Amino acid sequence: MGNCAQGCKDYWCRPKNTNIRISLPAVCVVWQTAMIILFGVFIRYDEESDTHWVEHKAHENITSDAENDFYFRYPSFQDVHVMIFVGFGFLMTFLKRYSFGGVGFNFLIASFGLQWALVMQGWFHALDHSTGKIYIGIESLINADFCVAGCLIAYGALLGKVSPVQLMVVTLFGITLFAVEEYIILSLLHCRDAGGSMVIHTFGGYYGLSISWVLYRPNLHQSKRLNGSVYHSDVFAMIGTLFLWMFWPSFNSAITDHGDGQHRAAINTYLGLASTVLTTYAISSLSAHRGKLDMVHIQNATLAGGVAMGTAAEFMIQPYGALIVGFCCGILSTLGYLVFTPFMERVLKIQDTCGIHNLHAMPGVIGGFVGAIVAAAASEEVYGHEGLINTFDFEGAFANRTVLTQGGFQAAGTCVAIAFGIVGGAIVGVILRFPIWGDPADDNCYDDEVYWEVPEDEESLPPILEYNNHMTSKNPEMSESNFSVEQS
Amino acid sequence: MGNCAQGCKDYWCRPKNTNIRISLPAVCVVWQTAMIILFGVFIRYDEESDTHWVEHKAHENITSDAENDFYFRYPSFQDVHVMIFVGFGFLMTFLKRYSFGGVGFNFLIASFGLQWALVMQGWFHALDHSTGKIYIGIESLINADFCVAGCLIAYGALLGKVSPVQLMVVTLFGITLFAVEEYIILSLLHCRDAGGSMVIHTFGGYYGLSISWVLYRPNLHQSKRLNGSVYHSDVFAMIGTLFLWMFWPSFNSAITDHGDGQHRAAINTYLGLASTVLTTYAISSLSAHRGKLDMVHIQNATLAGGVAMGTAAEFMIQPYGALIVGFCCGILSTLGYLVFTPFMERVLKIQDTCGIHNLHAMPGVIGGFVGAIVAAAASEEVYGHEGLINTFDFEGAFANRTVLTQGGFQAAGTCVAIAFGIVGGAIVGVILRFPIWGDPADDNCYDDEVYWEVPEDEESLPPILEYNNHMTSKNPEMSESNFSVEQS
Amino acid sequence: MGNCAQGCKDYWCRPKNTNIRISLPAVCVVWQTAMIILFGVFIRYDEESDTHWVEHKAHENITSDAENDFYFRYPSFQDVHVMIFVGFGFLMTFLKRYSFGGVGFNFLIASFGLQWALVMQGWFHALDHSTGKIYIGIESLINADFCVAGCLIAYGALLGKVSPVQLMVVTLFGITLFAVEEYIILSLLHCRDAGGSMVIHTFGGYYGLSISWVLYRPNLHQSKRLNGSVYHSDVFAMIGTLFLWMFWPSFNSAITDHGDGQHRAAINTYLGLASTVLTTYAISSLSAHRGKLDMVHIQNATLAGGVAMGTAAEFMIQPYGALIVGFCCGILSTLGYLVFTPFMERVLKIQDTCGIHNLHAMPGVIGGFVGAIVAAAASEEVYGHEGLINTFDFEGAFANRTVLTQGGFQAAGTCVAIAFGIVGGAIVGVILRFPIWGDPADDNCYDDEVYWEVPEDEESLPPILEYNNHMTSKNPEMSESNFSVEQS
Structure with a gap:
């Protein structure tokens, strides 16, 4: 890091070595081995996935296997799983020559991240202190996928500018930071955040932007020819967009309360997203010559409503409330792509490949504050006595909390997520500047040739x-x- | 419309203005605002998605959250959702230069349509007259998606020839007409139509064909160079085909009775579709030089069996019955593409881009009449006493209806769907001929350049x-x- | 076959006639008609999908429709269905000019195979001898899809080198052999094989390799120019890879015991697959110049962990056990692509287009033996008394079997699967050498032009x-x- 102290320019002037033949295999094998050891020491099946379930059932007077949490959550889990691997993966295939990297590195870091998340989240949330073990079930898998989502969001800002080894580092620290901020927000502050507006999108968004800020490349224009799409890469990206969009109701309802909680969260998210689509098309058309639509907006801003419903989806925001949130987010997110992303690159020196600020960070913050307002406005009249307690989990140490206090804590939780994202990202960014990670040169970004064996496309010849x-x-x-x- | 009275030619000779910079944003924002107002006035959560569910459960002696309708229907709902957005959307990406429009406008109109459908269907089916509210739950979302399907089918006939503003108009009226014909067929005539052979496919098919007939373009051959596929656009379209094909059992079983109803509908649809595939391949191969298969048939006709099982899927048609229906539909639908579509264009002056006549309209009518025959042939011997009542809902005002009467009403329902499609489509077609909607010129059809910022494809250069x-x-x-x- | 006795060379020198205009339609129509007759004679709804369910419920004191097997298995079924049609189908689109054949023939043979499987598996497993009928429900559909998977694996070895008529023959015999070996392994030997490491992957893999060995083409290098991918065909193949990868937990848990069985199988598979991804990336990078990743490995070897967990997924292998299995399979499978596939082609004269040896056959055998070891190591201490009986189904005639014996039988089952694959494949291979099936010439392989109307790609011109x-x-x-x- 000696060079680095003398200013950024020197850092980027250093000749780049993108050979990852030692570093990538080493990181993969060593970290995977560490996972095996940690799982061996800590992780076991919970009572609903253990063969002792049959005895547990008898003991608890459970009469039907349908009561196993698997059947309440598995369909949602699979939808979330699709969002993580196909949704995020294909959304990042839009670049003309970085589709392999988009979907392929997404695959790699998600597969590592979910293992590390099971351990980290287990330590904070599910460690049985009497046995020293973490017991996992279907809800743990969903939470692990959620945790990974934070890192994949961050990848969106870095797409095309970092090596897979750097992405592994981003994931390692990202999951760790996630588990801590999630513990603070959900357990200490006792916030509700079923779909993760705060803990996933706000954190992930600022984490990625902060890393991208530290890794700012003044000469990135040298790769400008590759920083765009071709016709079919835009169609591939729509696969990602649509699977994210369609399954977002499952994302926001996957870990909410059984029964009305999951039911309501799905309805609210479905409506919020539908509303976002219309205002996204409106602003995209309004901003262009002859009203022509821009695929960048359609691929991304249409999803902002799902992000913004992440906290409030399980509350009684009412169907029209969900539509209003979606309405505003479609407008703001599309304007973000039109106005804020160029501003951010030019003035703030943050290069955000996928525009995660407009799709995750900003709608995440909106979602956090919408959640705070809706929580503060909750009443027994609307929720019912038991409904209010169930929804906000006003039990145990939090039995006397009022909805106004809850609203305040929800807002505080959003700020914690922002802080963790920015500070954590800055630190990780500095680590990523070590000259050992194999990142590409400025004129080599957005190019699969660097890390992939790319087939020759002679067949596209006439x-x-x-x-x-x-x-x-x-x-x-x-x-x-x-x-x-x-x-x- | 003055010009129009002097004959079609003048209408089409008018110079076209495809600038939608004012009209599209205006339609999107105003209609979305209207949705927010309508939702605010009318729409609330039903008892299973409201926080009062906990009290409702106690009151109704429901012992398990597994009884919440969410768990019976949500997996099917998500499959249907995928069919609407990825299935229909990608099926329409097959054109070489209209993939953005295919998947993108599908996305837009489905997002608007499902909101409008919740209101319209709510007014007809779920309005609580004591409170003046519509209460929605998971089944409402499925029905809204179903309602949208009718309009997306109509889009198939118009693909590449209309502007997004026109499509919004098609959707607005389509949903409205759908809600009315559905009310007549399901409530007044008391037909059974779980998978919508009649109310969705027959109506949607004739609605689209009728619009296309009014909008006939005598000089469409000027866009002929773009009315075809390229290699990879055909592969994209297979994504749509397969997701429609795979999830059709969920489509036909999504709103059937809990238990054996959903179970049987899924089995019948699964079998009907499998059978269709074989006869489609057979006829496609038989009709071509050296037995070469045609992607148009494979992408479309393979789905006809699902359409035709839409009514009878929940009946005791028996597995071999489903196979027979699929067998016939594969043959007829493929022959439709080979013979009837060219005939329709040449003689009837109906231009049907996706061949919805062969995939939806005709198999829908077949499905309606198959349903009528199977209903008329039902007996207590096969269904059991309670089974017969449950399956055909012979309760209340309809307790004394015989299966023969039911069969007659089923056939009548099909005719109602045809009539609504043809008449409604003709009226909407006339509206679409106003010179204000920004539709493309005859030599500009099937071209994304008109409504989209299309990336330059220099990278496809060798x-x-x-x-x-x-x-x-x-x-x-x-x-x-x-x-x-x-x-x- | 006269020529053939004089050596392979003559066989392959024979001029090829790829006209399938009579043979393909004939096979499709005749076999589909046969299915209708067989279904008419044998197949009926089971009690959970029959309208008599309402009476059955009352009789059995079932209080909730949630107890219908449909709700325990339908979400998994749909995931399996996606794997069969989109997963296998798109995985085989990777060739630059055989994407139509990859996804299209997969569609055809799977649609035929699942019908034939319902009959064959019904005869062996579900024939009610009192009525002479086979009663089908959702589990039958899953098993039919499983059965088809074996044939689709075999197709992977033959991709691009056979005609669709040959594939229908491969499927006809493949399903038949599958039903017999499955009966021997699951019923006679009483093995447990929920995800089919043995019955599906080992059998399917060796079946395909054996056929490919008999059909060895010494002059296949004449089609070498088409035996590779282009950029976007590799992205299409990733759709297949990811849907297989994501839904494999559903595959391995689809027919396991309700409750903890399904729950545990999903967790184990999820973990095994995640681990495989990391070691696949490691070995792929380690083996190439400058650490560049190879799409062939990423598309295929990442799935080996799911195959290898097919038997042990429902056992108490523990989370770290699943990680270890995945770890090893990622390494071995990638090495298979690097070392064994070229060796197999050069020395063993087996041409394996998709490398099914590395993705299915070898990991399947590993999975079979892992299952044997884990079964042999089972104990009441870990499983609980009832848990052990439930998991291994030690009831009826097998009530006295010890876990050691069970382990031995599991290993024997793997050998049965290998034997059936090799012998069955050799016989079918000989049948496929009859000169009547329309297979392509050596310089005509991997080319969609032979069996498909392929659009001209002039639009790809700049x-x-x-x-x-x-x-x-x-x-x-x-x-x-x-x-x-x-x-x-």
Whole structure:
């Protein structure tokens, strides 16, 4: 880091070595081995996934296997799983020559992250102090996927500018920070945040932006030719968009209370997202010559309503409340892409490849404060006596908390998420500047060639060119002689 | 419309203005605002998604949250949701240069349509006259998605020939008409139509064909170069086909009775679809030189069996009955693409981009009449006493209806759906001919350039051309001078 | 087969006729008709999908529709269904010019196979001897999809080298063999094999390899130019990979015991797969110049952990056990692609297009033996008394079996699966060498042109070339005259 103290310029002037043949395998194998050891020491099946369930059932007078949490949560879990791997993965295939990296590195870091999340979240939330073990079930898997989502959001800001080894580091620290801030927000502050407006989107968004700020590349314009889409890469990205959009009701309802909690969270998210789509199309069309729509907005801003419903989805925000939130988020998120992202790059020196500020950070903060307001406005009249207690979990140490206090804590939770994101991201960013991670040079960004064996696309040649090409490749001498003839 | 009275030719000769910069945002924002107001006045959570569920449970002696309708229907709902957005959306990406419009406008109109459907269907089916409110739950969301499906089917006939503003109009009226015909067919005629052979496919199909008939473009051949697929757009379309095909059992079983109803509907649809695939491949191969298969058939006709099982899926049609229906539909639908679509365009002057006649309208009518026959043939021997009552809902005012009468009403329902589709579509078609909607000119159809910012595809250049291209773009003077040297 | 006795060379030298205009339609229509007859004679709804369910419920004192097996298994079924059609289908789109064949023939043979599987598996497992009928429900559909998976695995080895008629033959015999070996392994040997490491993957893998060995093409290098991917075909294949990867927990848990059985199988598979991803990336990077990752490994080897967890997923292998299995399989499978596949082609004369040996056969065998070891190591201490009986189904005739014996039988079951695959595949391979099936010539493999109407891809031309192209096609004389001017 000696160079670095003399200013950024020197850091980026250093010649880059993108060879990751030692570092990537080492990180993967060593960390995976560590996971095996940690799982061996700490992690066991919980009572609903253990063969002792049959005895547990008899003991608890449970008459039906349908009461196993698996059946309440597994369909939602699978939807969340699709969002993590296909949703986030394909959303990041939009670049013309970084589709492998988008979906492929997403796959790698999510697979590592979910294991590390099971351990970290287990330590904070599910450690049985009598046995020293963490007991996992289907809800743990959902939470692990959620935890991973925070890191994948951060990846969105860094897409195309970092090496897979750096992404592993981002994930390692991201999961760790996530588990801590989640513990503070959900357990200490006793916030409700079922779909993670605060703990996932706000944290993940600012974490990624903060890292990107530290890793600012003044000469990134050298890769400008690759920082865009082609026709079919935009269609691939729509796969990601749609699977995120469709399954977001499952995301926000996956860990809410059985029964009306899951039911209501799904309805609210469904409506919030539908509303967002219309205002996104409106602003996208309004901002362009002849009203032409921009795929960047359609792929991203349409999802902002789901982010913003992350906290309030389980509350009695009412259907029209969900529509209003979605309405505003579609407008703000699209304006973010039009106005704020260029401003951020030019003035704040933050390069945000996927525009996660507009899709996650800002809607996440909105969602956090919407949650705070809706919580503060809750009443027994609307929720019913038991309903209010159930919804906000006003039990045990929190039995006497009022809805106004709850609203205040919800707002505080959002601030904690922002703080963790910014500070954590800055620290991780500095670590990522060590010259050992194999990151690409400024004129080499957004290019799969750096980390992938990319097939030659000769087949995209039109028939006549292909024919010439074959001739050339088959008779190199002939073609060369032809060439000289032409030149003479 | 003055011009129009003097004949079609004048209408189409009018110069086209495809600028939708005012109209699209206006429609989106105003209609979304209207939705917020309507939802605010009318729509509330039903008892299973309200926080009062805990008290409702106690009152009704419900012992388990597993009895919440959410758990019976949510997995099916999510499958239906995927069909609407990815299924229909990607099925319409098959055109070489209209993939953005296919998946993107599908996204827009479905998002608007489902909100409007919740209101319209609510007024007809779920309005509580004592409170003046509509109470929604998971089944309402499924019905809203179903309602949207009717409009998306109609979009299939219009694909590439209309503006997004026109599609919003098609959706507004389509949902309205749907709610009325559904009320007539399901409530007044007391038909059973779980998967919507009649109310969704027959209505949606004829609605789209009728609009297309009114909007007939005699000079559409001017866009012929774009009315076809490329290799990868056909692969994208297979994503849509397969998600529709795989999740059709969920579509047909999503709102059938809990227990054996959903179970049987899923089995029948699964079998009907499997059978359709084989006969589709057979006819496609039989009709072509050297037995070569045609992607248009594979993408579309393979789904006809699901459409045709839409009514009878919940009946005791028996597994072999489902296979027979699928067998016939695969043949008829493929023949439709081979014979009837060209005939329709040439003689009936109906341009049907996706061939919805063969995939929805005709199989829908078949499904309606199959349902009528199976209903008329029902007996207590096969269904059991209670089973017969449950399946056909012979209760209340309909307690004395015989199966023969039921069969007659089922057939009548199909005719109602046809009538609503044709008449409604003709009226909407006339509205769409107003010169204010920004529809494309005849030589501009099937082209995303009209309504989308389309990326330049320079990356599809082969390396050597790309190199030249870069040279050219970097040194414009040099390349021009080169050019003159070559010419001299 | 006369020629064939004089050596392979003559066989392959025979001129090929790839016209399938009679054979494919004939096979499809005749076999589908046979299915209808067989279904008519044998197949009926089981008691949970029959309208008599309402009486059955009352009789059995079932108080809730939630007890219908549909709700325990339908979400998993749909995930499995996606794996079969989108997962396997898109995984096979990776070839640059065989995407239609990959996803399209997969669609065809799976649709036939699942019908035939319902009959075959019904005869062996669900035939009610008093009525002579087979009663099907949701579990039958899952098992039919499983059965099909075996044939789709085999297709992976043959991809691009056989005709669709041959694939139908492969499926017909594959399903038949599957039903027999499954009966031997599960019923006679009383093995547990919930996710089919043995019955699906080991059998399917060796079945395909054995067929490929008999159909060895010494001159396949003539099609070498098409035996590879292009950029976007690799992205399409990732759709298949990810849907297989994400839904594998559903695959392995779909037919395990209600409650903890399904719960535990899902957790174990989820963990095994996550671990596999990391070691796959490690070995792929380690093996290549500058650590560049190879899409072939990422698309395939990442799935090996799911295969290897197929038997042990429902056992108490513990979370770390699942991680260890995944860890090893990622390494071995990637090494398989690097080392064994080329060796197999060069020395063993087995051409394995998709590398099913590394993804299915070998991990399947590992999974079988892991299952045997974990079964042999089971104890009442870990499983509980009832848990042990439930998990291994030590009831009826097998009430006295010890876990050690069970382990032995599990290992024996794996050997049965290998034997059935190899012998069955060899016989089917010989049948496929009859000169009547329309298979492609050696220089015609991996080419959709043979069996599909393939669209011309002129649109992939860059704008300037396209313009010239249009000019040329519109004014052929002019362009020719231009050409002569240029030459003069």
